[in-house]
Amino acid sequence: MRITxxxxxxxxxxSTATVSYVLNDSNRVSKKxxxxxxxxxxxxxxxxxxxxxxxxxxxxxNIALVIPDTAESVFSDPFxxxxxxxxxxxxxxxxxxxxLSLMSAAEDFxxxxxxxxxxxxxxxxxxxxxxxxxxxxxxxxHGKLPFTIIGPCFLSDVHSIDIDNEEGAYRAAKHxxxxxxxxxxxxxxxxxxxxxxxxxxxFQRALEQEGLSxxxxxxxxxxxxxxxxxxxxxxxxxxxxxxxxxxxxxVAYGVMTTARDLGYRVPADLSVIGFDDIxxxxxxxxKLTTIRQPISRLGYLASENLxxxxxxxxxxxxxxxQIIETELVVRDSTAPPSNVRGD
Amino acid sequence: MRITxxxxxxxxxxSTATVSYVLNDSNRVSKKxxxxxxxxxxxxxxxxxxxxxxxxxxxxxNIALVIPDTAESVFSDPFxxxxxxxxxxxxxxxxxxxxLSLMSAAEDFxxxxxxxxxxxxxxxxxxxxxxxxxxxxxxxxHGKLPFTIIGPCFLSDVHSIDIDNEEGAYRAAKHxxxxxxxxxxxxxxxxxxxxxxxxxxxFQRALEQEGLSxxxxxxxxxxxxxxxxxxxxxxxxxxxxxxxxxxxxxVAYGVMTTARDLGYRVPADLSVIGFDDIxxxxxxxxKLTTIRQPISRLGYLASENLxxxxxxxxxxxxxxxQIIETELVVRDSTAPPSNVRGD
DNA sequence: TATCGGGGCTTAAACGGTTAAGGCACTAAG
DNA sequence: CTTAGTGCCTTAACCGTTTAAGCCCCGATA
Numbered sequence: 001m002r003i004t005x006x007x008x009x010x011x012x013x014x015s016t017a018t019v020s021y022v023l024n025d026s027n028r029v030s031k032k033x034x035x036x037x038x039x040x041x042x043x044x045x046x047x048x049x050x051x052x053x054x055x056x057x058x059x060x061x062n063i064a065l066v067i068p069d070t071a072e073s074v075f076s077d078p079f080x081x082x083x084x085x086x087x088x089x090x091x092x093x094x095x096x097x098x099x100l101s102l103m104s105a106a107e108d109f110x111x112x113x114x115x116x117x118x119x120x121x122x123x124x125x126x127x128x129x130x131x132x133x134x135x136x137x138x139x140x141x142h143g144k145l146p147f148t149i150i151g152p153c154f155l156s157d158v159h160s161i162d163i164d165n166e167e168g169a170y171r172a173a174k175h176x177x178x179x180x181x182x183x184x185x186x187x188x189x190x191x192x193x194x195x196x197x198x199x200x201x202x203f204q205r206a207l208e209q210e211g212l213s214x215x216x217x218x219x220x221x222x223x224x225x226x227x228x229x230x231x232x233x234x235x236x237x238x239x240x241x242x243x244x245x246x247x248x249x250x251v252a253y254g255v256m257t258t259a260r261d262l263g264y265r266v267p268a269d270l271s272v273i274g275f276d277d278i279x280x281x282x283x284x285x286x287k288l289t290t291i292r293q294p295i296s297r298l299g300y301l302a303s304e305n306l307x308x309x310x311x312x313x314x315x316x317x318x319x320x321x322q323i324i325e326t327e328l329v330v331r332d333s334t335a336p337p338s339n340v341r342g343d
Numbered sequence: 344m345r346i347t348x349x350x351x352x353x354x355x356x357x358s359t360a361t362v363s364y365v366l367n368d369s370n371r372v373s374k375k376x377x378x379x380x381x382x383x384x385x386x387x388x389x390x391x392x393x394x395x396x397x398x399x400x401x402x403x404x405n406i407a408l409v410i411p412d413t414a415e416s417v418f419s420d421p422f423x424x425x426x427x428x429x430x431x432x433x434x435x436x437x438x439x440x441x442x443l444s445l446m447s448a449a450e451d452f453x454x455x456x457x458x459x460x461x462x463x464x465x466x467x468x469x470x471x472x473x474x475x476x477x478x479x480x481x482x483x484x485h486g487k488l489p490f491t492i493i494g495p496c497f498l499s500d501v502h503s504i505d506i507d508n509e510e511g512a513y514r515a516a517k518h519x520x521x522x523x524x525x526x527x528x529x530x531x532x533x534x535x536x537x538x539x540x541x542x543x544x545x546f547q548r549a550l551e552q553e554g555l556s557x558x559x560x561x562x563x564x565x566x567x568x569x570x571x572x573x574x575x576x577x578x579x580x581x582x583x584x585x586x587x588x589x590x591x592x593x594v595a596y597g598v599m600t601t602a603r604d605l606g607y608r609v610p611a612d613l614s615v616i617g618f619d620d621i622x623x624x625x626x627x628x629x630k631l632t633t634i635r636q637p638i639s640r641l642g643y644l645a646s647e648n649l650x651x652x653x654x655x656x657x658x659x660x661x662x663x664x665q666i667i668e669t670e671l672v673v674r675d676s677t678a679p680p681s682n683v684r685g686d
Numbered sequence: 687t688a689t690c691g692g693g694g695c696t697t698a699a700a701c702g703g704t705t706a707a708g709g710c711a712c713t714a715a716g
Numbered sequence: 717c718t719t720a721g722t723g724c725c726t727t728a729a730c731c732g733t734t735t736a737a738g739c740c741c742c743g744a745t746a
Binding site: 002004005006016017020021024025048049051052053054055056057 | 731732733734735
């Protein structure tokens with residue numbers, strides 16, 4: 001049998017109430033008694049039972065991380081581990097625990113999710129990489145728990161945090177234009193996700209602003225494979241494309257390998273720019289120019305937002321939508337096009 | 344306020360005990376009453392509070408997944424997401440929830456771990472990618488909870504599951520030898536982990552069995568970067584190496600990129616074989632020959648083992664060590680060496 | 687001296703379930 | 717007509733905490 005508060009109380013020769021007061025709100029107890037209690041706690045190695053504590057306080061100190069991604073992309077993309085790192089850091093520091101809920105693992109995800117919420121297994125929820133029109137958001141909202149969304153979100157009364165995808169992609173395209181490129185291709189991500197749509201829009205805006213054609217586009221799905229196909233398609237369509245912007249680094253990776261296979265040197269014959277700045281991008285033979293998004297920071301801030309609200313309990317905090325800026329990181333995969341260089 | 348068992352009892356005009364009996368052990372209640380109770384449950388959308396239930400039953404239905412990896416490797420390696428997939432599948436199916444505990448996220452990991460255990464937040468623990476000599480194992484064992492280890496483990500009274508690393512690496516080397524290679528290099532993983540040591544031994548055994556030199560070795564750390572360095576080192580040492588075996592696919596990836604940079608074509612001038620069979624390996628321009636380890640299956644079986652024991656409660660189950668076989672997957676990155684092909 | 691105030695502890699009632707034990711009504715057996 | 721047995725439900729104790737309310741004692745005040 002485990003050590004309970006009664007064992008401590010007996011050893012310290014006080015009631016369980018006193019022990020509890022010492023442990024929670026210690027200035028109500030005399031110094032002498034408090035020390036005796038703390039000694040007993042130490043002596044027995046007492047730790048309060050989280051369930052009993054939670055039952056009376058109506059809190060679990062658990063936070064759910066929900067990834068309702070239908071695709072495998074969460075798993076092949078290093079996005080997820082990075083995010084987890086940021087979330088895990090703050091959650092651990094604040095004395096919370098992380099309950100992981102992966103859609104891909106479950107036959108009936110929505111029932112598992114609602115079970116988790118209505119059984120009160122968590123105090124709050126972090127929602128990441130939700131596809132557009134996902135009913136998961138509705139469901140979580142219905143659970144009446146505080147929750148924070150990481151990624152695009154168009155609901156006004158919801159706390160969310162995201163990077164500026166549109167602006168990021170705009171900067172990427174702008175960078176290529178400033179290098180002198182005029183025929184620029186684009187390989188999209190999975191357009192069922194809003195981030196992919198937003199990035200595509202940023203690309204488009206930059207090109208149209210300069211009066212360039214933004215029609216060299218391949219619809220991909222965020223995998224390296226779609227990058228390979230995209231590169232093949234764009235290069236072989238033979239419209240003199242000298243640069244390809246990509247919706248993600250993984251896509252850019254695929255683009256680069258195929259470009260090389262087709263005899264194009266990067267960046268001499270073809271400039272490639274990615275989006276994300278995953279660590280792999282710095283380990284490829286041609287270091288990828290990309291748009292850095294602070295993924296783990298995103299996770300950190302989301303947990304911070306959620307935990308702050310959990311601490312307040314009743315006091316309402318006004319819903320916020322935080323947008324984190326991205327950053328252009330110039331490495332080796334982009335250069336002026338050969339005709340410009342020649343001049 | 345939430346709906347409790349009393350609300351259901353009131354609506355169904357029975358005592359809370361009856362409701363509980365219906366929900367748990369329904370053949371003790373008359374059909375008529377049972378139906379009325381079930382109707383009330385449905386009507387109110389009642390879900391039992393997990394904390395209250397856990398308190399009296401002394402179980403949480405939470406399982407901890409502990410990754411005490413110090414290195415970043417868990418995050419850059421796709422091993423982790425795959426594992427999660429396997430674990431998540433069974434855990435969800437059995438009505439458990441997954442509590443994630445990542446070392447890299449925590450300042451004081453061991454205190455977080457012991458808190459989690461002694462506060463009784465979980466019923467059991469799955470331990471993955473534990474480095475050799477990690478005190479985490481001791482700590483978990485001290486918690487007196489059932490736990491299962493994924494990966495190498497030399498303790499006899501512990502449940503563990505692993506792949507046959509030694510045999511896998513042996514097969515990889517054997518494959519190269521059978522193709523006709525005689526000068527074979529090896530890039531190791533992070534040798535602080537036993538899996539890396541075991542794989543290295545398998546490689547060594549195969550070569551020594553054939554009377555070949557097993558001294559062309561580069562000590563890596565499981566990253567693509569160390570693969571790049573390893574390739575450079577092995578090729579430039581100029582001992583006529585025609586093939587390189589790698590401790591992991593990520594390493595093999597690095598080896599291939601550098602080999603190509605140095606003007607070696609894969610597999611014409613250099614054969615490369617990996618280990619893991621991660622999905623990226625099939626998306627590279629030269630599809631990687633590798634040793635497949637069923638990572639997600641490993642996770643699945645580990646959870647299966649743990650959950651089976653949780654269901655038994657008191658009845659002891661004899662500790663087992665399961666070893667899963669690996670499989671050679673021949674793709675495009677290996678071929679006979681040019682001198683042999685020439686004949 | 688009686689009253690009051692307050693510090694410092696304890697008592698006991700929650701929290702929301704489970705489950706052993708008991709009670710009640712009815713039927714079958716002696 | 718009692719007794720025993722059985723099916724079905726309820727009562728109440730319990731799990732391990734927290735916390736409002738109460739009690740006791742002591743010193744200060746009137």
